[in-house]
């Protein structure tokens with residue numbers, strides 16, 4: 001992960017009609033990011049795509065007025081996913097995830113490449129060595145657990161090689177941005193591979 005000291009606490013801004021909808025006009029910085037990702041997908045070997053997208057994501061993470069009030073709203077029972085942009089051809093989706101204190105994911109892998117960055121707050125990311133058993137369940141052994149900061153980015157590859165979970169162990173709201181290499185408009189959870197853990 002890399003730090004980006006440019007980012008501070010973002011100031012919520014009023015909502016405008018162009019902020020919403022998977023294919024709607026978005027913040028100009030998001031528009032630039034979308035164009036960058038399209039160029040990356042057109043010109044980059046698949047293995048290098050997540051790192052290139054993470055580099056492009058750094059500018060978005062440093063934009064303090066990125067999210068209007070509605071896109072900063074958390075969920076009640078679990079973290080909330082807001083679709084900031086979905087490519088009409090289905091090649092990628094940009095999400096903002098909002099996490100209250102105590103909220104987090106289960107241990108999971110991903111069905112496509114991903115580039116993730118911290119917009120606000122200090123998420124913990126725990127990584128696991130994962131294996132599938134003969135019975136079809138999984139084992140997951142924690143290899144590290146890191147507290148991240150605004151501007152930090154990480155990438156994930158498809159499958160269970162980058163199995164992880166993200167959680168908010170602080171007493172403050174946190175917001176993370178996630179670019180994933182598939183269409184998530186209908187079902188944002190389609191990016192996740194849920195594990196059946198032994199025991």
Ligand SMILES: [Fe+2]
Nearest residue numbers: 108109110164
């Ligand atoms: Fe994840």
